[in-house]
Amino acid sequence: MRLAVIGAVAAVLASAGSWYLLERRGGLAALTGAATEVMSREDFTDTLVWGAEGTLPTNSPWWLAVLAPHTTTPFDLVFTLGIALAVLGVTLTLALVAPRFLRPVAIFGSLPLTLYALHLLLLAAPWLPETGWPAFGLHVVVLAVFALVWRHFFPRGPLEQVLWWSAHAVEDRIAPRRRIR
Structure with missing residues (x-):
């Protein structure tokens, strides 16, 4: 259960950290300006919602605050690892409690x-x-x-x-x- 809790906390912290930087510290506004230099508004929205195909642009450090699938940002990696740890913790606990299940x-x-x-x-x-x-x-x-x-x-x-x-x-x-x- 500790593994599940640690994973859940890591995922929540990654999500909250990304949200704080993008929404409260002005990252999204700065990122929107930087994104329009290298991609369309629709591609930018798709990247934030569905994730990146390949790599993110490097024209702003705010890209590192994005939490979207397949972006390999620090927040994406911590979130993904957190979810993986939480799933492992829950399944290992279930394996002890109900192995036949x-x-x-x-x-x-x-x-x-x-x-x-x-x-x-x-x-x-x-x-x-x-x-x-x-x-x-x-x-x-x-x-x-x-x-x-x-x-x-x-x-x-x-x-x-x-x-x-x-x-x-x-x-x-x-x-x-x-x-x-």
């Missing part, structure tokens, strides 16, 4: 590379919906069914198994195990 999530976590690769293949499939809730729901169902069926028969995902074999092959070459005769 989180079993499906643990199964997903046992083959992350395989599920990510499968997700990318689903995104590239031309016959599937590309965006929206139907696409999201379809991906979750396909990945969940695959993970549950796979884990019923194997301890690791196929890509995780390849990595496991590779790691042990390297280990055997670097530090061979002593064979007992």
Whole structure:
């Protein structure tokens, strides 16, 4: 629970710090002027709401006060880390209190590379919906069914198994195990 609290506090402090600098210290007004030099008003609004595509402009230090997705500003990074810590803290606490409830999530976590690769293949499939809730729901169902069926028969995902074999092959070459005769 401490991890969850620390994460939540970090996220709130990052959000409050960004708000204070932009709204109370005049950062937004200064940033608006600087932004119009390098982008349209619509692009500026999109950047503040949806985040950056690539990097933020460097024509004003006020850009560092922005809290928007994918901006890699200090506030964005602390906020993102805070949310991640809070989620980890809550899920670890739930795992202690109700382990059966989180079993499906643990199964997903046992083959992350395989599920990510499968997700990318689903995104590239031309016959599937590309965006929206139907696409999201379809991906979750396909990945969940695959993970549950796979884990019923194997301890690791196929890509995780390849990595496991590779790691042990390297280990055997670097530090061979002593064979007992």
